[in-house]
Amino acid sequence: MLSFELEPERQDTIAAYWRKHHTWLASKGYVLRTSLRASWTPAASLDLDPRYLQRGVVIDATRASDGMHVALKRVCLDRASGEVDLAHYFQALNGKSLRNHCTPILDILPVDGEEKDVILVMPLLKSFDEPSFKTFGEVVAFLSQIFEGLEFLHDTVNITHGECISRHIMMDASPLYEHPYDPSFPTLRRDWAGPSKPRSRTSRPVRYYFVDFGHAKSTLAKADTAEVQELRAADIYELGNTIRKVFFNQYDGFEFLYPVLADMMQVNPSDRPTARTLFRRFLNVRDSLSESKLRARLIHRNGEPLLRKIGNDVSHWLVTAKRSLVGVPAIPDA
Structure with missing residues (x-):
């Protein structure tokens, strides 16, 4: 695996964001890793695969309803509103054609208390x-x-x-x-x-x-x-x-x-x-x-x-x- 290290301050910022919202995400049916839950004490070590878990914008989680491992991607509407629009479109395409090789969108979650943030839920790839x-x-x-x-x-x-x-x-x-x-x-x-x-x-x-x-x-x-x-x-x-x-x-x-x-x-x-x-x-x-x-x-x-x-x-x-x-x-x- 390619190694990828973030500055400690950046790690703490990323971890703090997800810990802040972990209870709300659990209410939506998505369970974060123990190290990204609010009860975790040490700063999380995010030694992540840089080609997927990019700079903490994308993390993995578990869908509570069936145990499926998924990816959660944080998208800021100020910078990527077009990506969210396409996500809604791709969500409507799910399962309709085997020729479709766009990443499936399983859920689109406006973030509680963060009016400019949306979380896209996708299969863990x-x-x-x-x-x-x-x-x-x-x-x-x-x-x-x-x-x-x-x-x-x-x-x-x-x-x-x-x-x-x-x-x-x-x-x-x-x-x-x-x-x-x-x-x-x-x-x-x-x-x-x-x-x-x-x-x-x-x-x-x-x-x-x-x-x-x-x-x-x-x-x-x-x-x-x-x-x-x-x-x-x-x-x-x-x-x-x-x-x-x-x-x-x-x-x-x-x-x-x-x-x-x-x-x-x-x-x-x-x-x-x-x-x-x-x-x-x-x-x-x-x-x-x-x-x-x-x-x-x-x-x-x-x-x-x-x-x-x-x-x-x-x-x-x-x-x-x-x-x-x-x-x-x-x-x-x-």
Whole structure:
């Protein structure tokens, strides 16, 4: 996990805000960690995953009605009223289309005594690449969902994201864990009884989501104008650059993505494909990949020591053979 430290004064301010409202949140059905309740004495240590629990604006909690682990995001209407408007819109979309990969909004809570604050309640999500991808098929499943989700954003709900970078793409990792992980220390179980031990995406498919719509814009009133096309092209470029950094630059064997990425990152925005064209084109690439390629394991460009590589190859071959025999799909669509 990436480490992230805040100044003690900032930690105290963040903790004080949530402690101030913990009783009210409990009345709304959301229970905070013990360290963020009013009865907690020492200052809370917020050693948080910077790509999700960002500066204390987002924390984790438990929904009392069913024990679901959720994320609470504090939004200030002075700075992000548009994000709250979109949250209401996304809340109405919940469950209506599998093509929708916008983070689900479970609840929207105007904060008691804070007229300019709203708390958005969302599923507890995790960085999309932690734990790491193991096979090409797992990456193909990820790309299929994200390209589908971007097409849905641009063409169905007429919204541009505005910042399609890695920290704004996450996954519902709950299928990977027999015991829930601690969001502040993802390598540990939530009860700290041991390591979290994630299973593979191939055996437990996950769904991926775009999050953080603070820079998003509705394009419905300006459909097909030059301004809208430029905003959409910017999304395409940023997503392509994210894929390049996370996969193409880190692992061998992604040559099949090069033509798609090259077009996504064209210097001239008008030369980049639309989200619809991109998704259709990627589906053709996906269909062209053999099962052996999809089941092959990812190997970092830095390579592996010989003995470790042999051990990893043998272990992967045995797991892959078993999955093939029992019919586990090479692309773990969810």
